[in-house]
Amino acid sequence: MVLTARPGLTLTAAIAGAGAMLPTAVMPLVVGAAIDTSIAAGEPADLAGWIGLVLGLAIVQAVASGVLNWASHTMWIHGAVSAERAVVGHAAHLGATLPKRMATGEVVAMGSEDVYDIGNAVETFGRTIGALTSFAVVAVVLVTITPVLGTVALVGVPLAVLGIGPLLRPLHRRKEAQRERFSEVTAMGADIVAGLRILRGVGGERQHLRRFTVVNDRVRDAGVAVGRTESWLAAAEIALPGLITVIVTWLGARLALDGAISPGDLIAFYGASAFLVVPVRTATEAADAASAARVAAGRVDRLLRLAPEFDQPAQPMPLPEGPLSLAEGDVVAPAGRLTVLPPDRALAQRLTGYADSDALIGGVPIRDVDRAELRRRVMLVLGDDHLFAGRVGEELAAGDAVSVADAIAAADASDVIDALPEGYDAVLSERGRSVSGGQRQRLLLARALTLDPDVLVLEEPTSAVDAHTEARIVERIAALRQGQTTVVLTSSPLWRVAADAHGVAPHGPAASSRDAPATAQEGAAR
Structure with missing residues (x-):
């Protein structure tokens, strides 16, 4: 061949x-x-x-x-x-x-x-x-x-x-x-x-x-x-x-x-x-x-010869335009809201199609969604994701929907860039080991924000930063992601205070469609 x-x-x-x-x-x-x-x-x-x-x-x-x-x-x-x-x-x-x-x-x-x-x-x-x-x-x-x-x-x-x-x-x-x-x-x-x-x-x-x-x-x-x-x-x-x-x-x-x-x-x-x-x-x-x-x-x-766990569906169903809801069983993340759930990696993977589930996205079974469209519109950021070796600016510019500067500001990572000898031209070591855990976590968050996905699912995104930094990150991401679906799986009270919804429906997945209203347990809107 x-x-x-x-x-x-x-x-x-x-x-x-x-x-x-x-x-x-x-x-x-x-x-x-x-x-x-x-x-x-x-x-x-x-x-x-x-x-x-x-x-x-x-x-x-x-x-x-x-x-x-x-x-x-x-x-x-x-x-x-x-x-x-x-x-x-x-x-x-x-x-x-x-x-x-x-x-x-x-x-x-x-x-x-x-x-x-x-x-x-x-x-x-x-x-x-x-x-x-x-x-x-x-x-x-x-x-x-x-x-x-x-x-x-x-x-x-x-x-x-x-x-x-x-x-x-x-x-x-x-x-x-x-x-x-x-x-x-x-x-x-x-x-x-x-x-x-x-x-x-x-x-x-x-x-x-x-x-x-x-x-x-x-x-x-x-x-x-x-x-x-x-x-x-x-x-x-x-x-x-x-x-x-x-x-x-x-x-x-x-x-x-x-x-x-x-x-x-x-x-x-x-x-x-x-x-x-x-x-x-x-x-x-x-x-x-x-x-x-x-x-x-x-x-x-x-x-x-290895095949992906999830094959491309025979007849893919398109996702609706605009904000998308997520739902699996009693877990509901309304469209266009900031929803906070208890930390659960397995749940995060099921909601985003990285593990087999009966989850719905925008009212469509996630198994029936075109895989390319799913990956384009839904992003999962885990707490132990990695940065690649290379220049900081190039590494962070995963997308152009949000500028790197705005993403850095939202992730409260300006001090990280300022501390690097050459700023955005500084070279990160493999997996970003040249920066601390908290700095790496904020850079990962900024990288995800530049893509501006319709659905952003974050697992413990601020577990390695102090409370003051976390408060600024929560406030800025809530403002940057206004009107878009954001799901945060964390035990942090700061995220729960800022949440539009707490993601658990009292009577099953009532909010499975993209226009589903907030449930009785969603909490106060911002």
Whole structure:
């Protein structure tokens, strides 16, 4: 599939591969012919023509090698990027489903190792075609000149390749074991980094260091096992074809002494049999790359086979325009109001379509809403969401419905920006670890506000700030989100005081439609 995606590039690599290897394969035959027809025959005048042919072959090889080098690198990039796009694209498509089905370290290992293994396998395509082509040409020519030696070379080299075959299965198995260990250590590293502050607080760094060292040693041992097999493979790719060269040379010398072949034929056969090491080495390299790519592709395929928890409905129902209500059982969030509910992550996920439920949005069953429209109009912000590494201004500008400045003001995060050395141009570290928990929480809130969704669901949005800051945030968000549906799941009394509704209907989901009135327990309006 990767090769057929760019047929022009694939064809160029194949032609360049043949062009780069054929001159080397044909060169001994040309030299042998030159010896017999010019030097041995006493016709030195013909030698210039043979020299010109050798120079022509050298020029063809030089040009083809340059093109092959470019095509191989381009195919590596194409293969790795294609695999990376498939992984990243499907991971984004899976969304919240992915961390429930696959460990973080496994996904990281795909992006840092597997995609490159796939690229390596694609990169060898041109050289493999060149090796096969040159082998076929040399075999035909050798059989034509001397059937005995030609047959030995024609049969011996494939047998040499087959002799390498038994090493490929343990290599594949050990590469897979190494990949498992690598995923394990990557996952542990990610967990340790994520909880580093907690580990320092409880003095758990040494304990986790010991655990990480043990797992890291397993990765090393698996790598040593792979290296041991690869060393035998490298020895076999020299020894087996070398044995064929020795046999061909010995037989050729005997035939030359008996006068069955000429000195030029002997030199041609020796050079051609020595060249046959190159196709075998290339075949071994391709087999090694294919072995690693097979392991990598299997893991990528496992990711690509994962399906989202919630499929696109067969017949999506459109949501009504304007503010939207949310309702599930006795829980009601009227349209266009600020509703406060007790903290409940599972409820927040059900109301926003991140977990299966019978919730209604704007009177429409959430299962029947087009997923793209649902994600565009309904946003969930959890208390442990992350910031990405990069410039603060770029990270916060998730949308343009509300300016970053207004969102920062509403989240009372102006002091966070002012405290950064370069303001909006300051670079955040991974997951925003360069700022405190309270600062990160306010930046996350500001990022969500720039999108200005029709429904904004916040889980404990001010749990890490002091009461004075929280009071300002509550007041400003209530003003900024006036007339829009905002649901806050929190135990904070400040949010409850500012709420238009407290979200629990006395007699079931009376406010399930977008125009539903506030219930008797909604509380005082602002």
